[in-house]
Each structure stands twice: as C-alpha cells, then as structure tokens.
Amino acid sequence: MNEGSQDPSAAGRRAAFQLGRRAILPFLPGAFAWGMISGVAMVKGGLAVPWAVAMSLLVYAGSAQLAALPLIVAGAPLWVIVATGLITNLRFVIYSAALRPYFATHSLRRRMALGYFMTDFTFVRFMRSAQEGTMPADHRDSWFAGVCSSNWITWQVSAITGIIGASYVPTEWGLEFTGTLALVALVGPSLNARPALLGAVIAAVVALLAHALPFKLGLFCGALAGIVAATLTDFMQARDAPAMEDA
Amino acid sequence: MSDPVAGLGLAFVIVGLALSTLLTRTSFLVVGSRLRLSHRAEVALRYAPVCTLSAIIVPDVLFHGGAALDLSLFNPRLIGVIGAALWLCASRNIVGCLASGMAAYSLARLYL
Numbered sequence: 001m002n003e004g005s006q007d008p009s010a011a012g013r014r015a016a017f018q019l020g021r022r023a024i025l026p027f028l029p030g031a032f033a034w035g036m037i038s039g040v041a042m043v044k045g046g047l048a049v050p051w052a053v054a055m056s057l058l059v060y061a062g063s064a065q066l067a068a069l070p071l072i073v074a075g076a077p078l079w080v081i082v083a084t085g086l087i088t089n090l091r092f093v094i095y096s097a098a099l100r101p102y103f104a105t106h107s108l109r110r111r112m113a114l115g116y117f118m119t120d121f122t123f124v125r126f127m128r129s130a131q132e133g134t135m136p137a138d139h140r141d142s143w144f145a146g147v148c149s150s151n152w153i154t155w156q157v158s159a160i161t162g163i164i165g166a167s168y169v170p171t172e173w174g175l176e177f178t179g180t181l182a183l184v185a186l187v188g189p190s191l192n193a194r195p196a197l198l199g200a201v202i203a204a205v206v207a208l209l210a211h212a213l214p215f216k217l218g219l220f221c222g223a224l225a226g227i228v229a230a231t232l233t234d235f236m237q238a239r240d241a242p243a244m245e246d247a
Numbered sequence: 248m249s250d251p252v253a254g255l256g257l258a259f260v261i262v263g264l265a266l267s268t269l270l271t272r273t274s275f276l277v278v279g280s281r282l283r284l285s286h287r288a289e290v291a292l293r294y295a296p297v298c299t300l301s302a303i304i305v306p307d308v309l310f311h312g313g314a315a316l317d318l319s320l321f322n323p324r325l326i327g328v329i330g331a332a333l334w335l336c337a338s339r340n341i342v343g344c345l346a347s348g349m350a351a352y353s354l355a356r357l358y359l
Contacts, residue, residue, distance in 0.1 A: 026341035051257050058265040065264070072260055081260055085267035091299050092268075097275040098292035100282070108277065115273035120303065124296040131293065174352065177324060180307050181331045181348040187300040188335045196297045203298040204305035208316065211306050219302045226298030231291040 009138075016139035020146025023135075024125055030182020031121055031151055032158040037176035038062040039162025040169050046073040049163055056159040060117075060152070063216060064088040087215035091223055095123045102130060102140050114141060117148035119155075124186045195237065199230025304328075321359050327352025 042052040042065065059065055064085040071081045096115055103111050118126075126144050129135045135143045162169055169175075191197050203226025210218035275282070284292075308324040309316050320326065330351025334344045 029342065029345055047257075051261070054258075055261050055264070058261055059268055061264070061268045064267060068260070068264055072257070078256075078259055078263055082263035082267055085264040086271065089267055089271035092271040093274045094292070094295050094299065096272055097284075097288075098295045100275045100278065101284070101289065103276060111276040112269070112273045115276040116269050118272050120300070124300060127293075127296045174323075174356065177327060177352055178345055178349055180304055180324070181327065181345050182341075183300050183304050184328055184331050184348070185335060185341045185344045187297055187304070188332065189339075190297045196294060199294045199298045200301035203301040207302035207306050208309065211310060218306065219299070222302030222306075223295070223299040226301060227291050227294050230294035230298060231287065234290055234294075235287070 012136060013139050013142040016136045016142035017146040019135065020143035020148075021150045022146075023129060023143070024122065024147040024150050027121055027125065027182045027186060028150065028154045030179045030185075031154050033175040033177075034062065034179025034182075035155040035158030036162035036169060037171065037179075038066060039159035040166045040171055041066055041162075042069060042159075043163050043166035045069040052163045053160055056163065057156060059085075060119075060155070061085070061089055062155075062159075067215060084215055087217065090217075090220045091120075092118065094223065094227075098127060099123070102126075103144075106141055110141060114144055114148070117145075117152055119148075119151060120183065121186065122147045122151050124183075128186070128190060195230040195233040198233050199226040202226045202229040321355075323352050323355035323359060326355035326359075 039052065039056060042055065043049060045066075047055065047069070055065060067088045068081050068084050071084060095118060099115070099118065103114055106114075122144070125147055126140075129143070130140065187200075191200060203222040205222075206225040207218050207222025210221045212218070213221070308328050309318060309322070311317060311322060311324045317325070327348045331344045331348030334340070334347040338344075
C-alpha cells in the first residue's frame with residue numbers, strides 16, 4: 001500500500017468512510033440492543049459460550065442464527081440447518097440485486113466484502129442516502145464500508161456482551177424492541193409517496209397472512225408482494241404523467 | 248437444563264451458516280457489471296427497503312410474542328411504534344425517536 005496522504009482520492013475515500021460512520025451512528029442503539037438479546041438467546045437456547053461467540057463472529061446474521069438454533073440443539077442434519085439459514089436469508093438476495101448497480105465497477109473482492117457485511121440496517125441506510133443523493137457519488141463504496149464497519153463492531157460487541165453476560169442481561173425489559181424501533185426510524189422517511197406507501201401496506205398484509213410459514217418465508221413473500229405493488233403503482237403514475245423521461 | 252451444545256460438529260454448522268450468509272448477501276453483487284437489468288427491475292428494487300422493512304416490522308409488532316394478532320391499543324408494541332412515529336414526524340432526531348418509542352412501550356407494559 002502507498003502512503004496516499006497526498007492522493008486527493010484517498011482523502012475523499014477517508015472522508016466518505018467517516019460520513020458513513022456518522023450516518024449509521026444514531027441507529028446503533030437499536031443494533032446494540034438487538035445484538036445483545038440475540039447473544040443472550042444463543043446461550044439460553046443451549047449453545048456453549050465459545051461456540052456462540054464463533055457463530056456470532058462468522059455467521060453475522062441474527063435472524064438466521066435464531067432460526068437455526070433449535071435445530072442445532074435438537075441435533076438436526078447439517079444440510080437441514082444450512083438450508084434453514086439460506087431460506088431465512090433469502091431477503092438478502094433482493095438486497096444484493098438492489099446494491100449491484102452502485103458497486104458494479106468495483107473488484108470482485110471488494111463487492112464480496114461489501115456484500116458479506118451488509119445487514120438490514122446497513123442496506124436500508126445505504127439505499128436511502130443513495131436515492132437522496134446525500135453521499136459522495138465517487139466513494140459510495142467507502143461510505144458503505146463506514147456504515148458496515150460501525151454496524152459490525154456494534155453488533156459483535158453487543159452480541160458477545162449478551163453471550164458472556166447471558167444470566168445478567170434483563171430480557172424481561174423487552175430491550176430487543178429498540179431494534180424494531182430503529183427499523184421504524186429507518187423506513188419512516190421513505191413513506192412519502194404513494195407507491196412506497198401502498199407497497200408497505202401490501203407487504204405488511206401479506207407478511208401477516210403468511211406469518212405461519214416456516215423460515216421467515218412470510219417476510220419474503222410479503223416483501224415480494226409489496227415490491228410488485230409499489231412498482232405497478234409507480235408505473236401507473238408515470239403513465240399518467242407523460243412528462244416523465246425514459247422509453 | 249441439558250449440557251450446552253459444543254463440539255466439532257458445530258464447527259461445520261457454523262461454516263455452513265456463514266456460507267449461507269455469504270452466498271445470499273453477495274449473490275447479485277458477484278455477477279457485477281455483466282448483468283443488465285431492465286428499467287422495470289431497477290424501479291422495483293428501489294422499493295426493496297421500504298417493503299422488506301414493512302414485512303419485518305408489522306408482524307413483529309402485531310404478533311408480539313404470541314400466536315394471535317393483537318390490533319388493540321392494549322398492544323404495548325403498537326403503542327411504542329406510535330410513540331416513535333409521532334416523534335419522527337415532529338423531529339428528525341433518531342435517538343429521540345428510539346427513546347420515546349421505548350418509553351411509550353415500557354409505560355404501556357407497566358400500566359395497561
């Protein structure tokens with residue numbers, strides 16, 4: 001690696017990284033609470049402490065870990081556990097498709113790293129700023145790396161705190177609800193137009209109706225239905241307003 | 248309570264689950280610039296965040312811990328979300344939104 005201190009693009013990358021860290025900062029209490037309660041759940045669910053730490057560090061997917069936990073404890077076959085992880089993580093396939101155009105020009109290694117460290121929080125935070133144009137357009141990858149590194153550190157510190165202090169963390173306070181509230185704060189400002197509103201309503205209704213499905217498939221079905229509804233509304237609006245560009 | 252689960256078998260489980268994280272999160276990113284998406288698909292993906300989060304949040308709030316849908320105003324999570332949303336409408340301060348949501352939620356759990 002070069003020194004890079006005189007290189008203006010290196011300075012731009014560093015600045016974008018710091019802006020990204022700042023952009024995710026207010027949401028981190030939510031990530032912390034949810035990470036800590038997940039850590040507690042791993043240990044109370046029956047995992048030994050060092051293995052729970054290893055799982056948190058490597059798997060880094062709270063909902064998949066919690067879905068796999070009862071299967072692990074029951075001694076289910078490996079392929080069943082991994083399949084459960086894959087299906088629970090299906091929404092990330094949509095996320096990676098949405099991120100693709102922003103990072104298409106970067107090296108494969110960079111794209112894989114940015115993808116691996118993406119979560120619900122960091123993805124939604126990125127998309128909002130990308131659409132509002134409130135991040136340095138030349139250094140979106142550095143901005144996202146800033147967001148993801150802060151989120152990763154927060155999650156790991158909180159999860160390991162929960163794993164080690166499982167018997168001391170008060171689970172009856174409902175701290176994990178802070179995570180849900182952080183998601184509300186992330187999504188709220190995007191509900192400002194009819195397609196997004198309709199998509200959110202349809203996604204919620206379908207997710208509620210399909211709630212009994214295993215592997216969080218209800219979530220995935222709801223998200224897909226909402227996206228279809230929002231897109232159709234968007235296109236109908238565009239047709240009614242012929243001033244819009246594009247053929 | 249039985250002994251905690253540990254052992255070499257768990258190492259394979261962790262690697263397998265880590266791969267499930269990596270594969271799903273990098274799936275389309277690996278394809279990179281070789282893929283051309285239609286305009287319609289690009290519009291659709293713009294709505295991925297709001298729709299996915301709605302599908303995560305709403306069941307989490309309305310099925311709070313139980314199997315039954317709770318649409319009543321005695322649902323503390325619903326009160327919490329309303330508190331957070333009101334704060335968010337009045338100010339863009341995120342930490343205040345989390346704090347007011349947790350306060351409303353905790354008060355509802357204590358007194359309802």
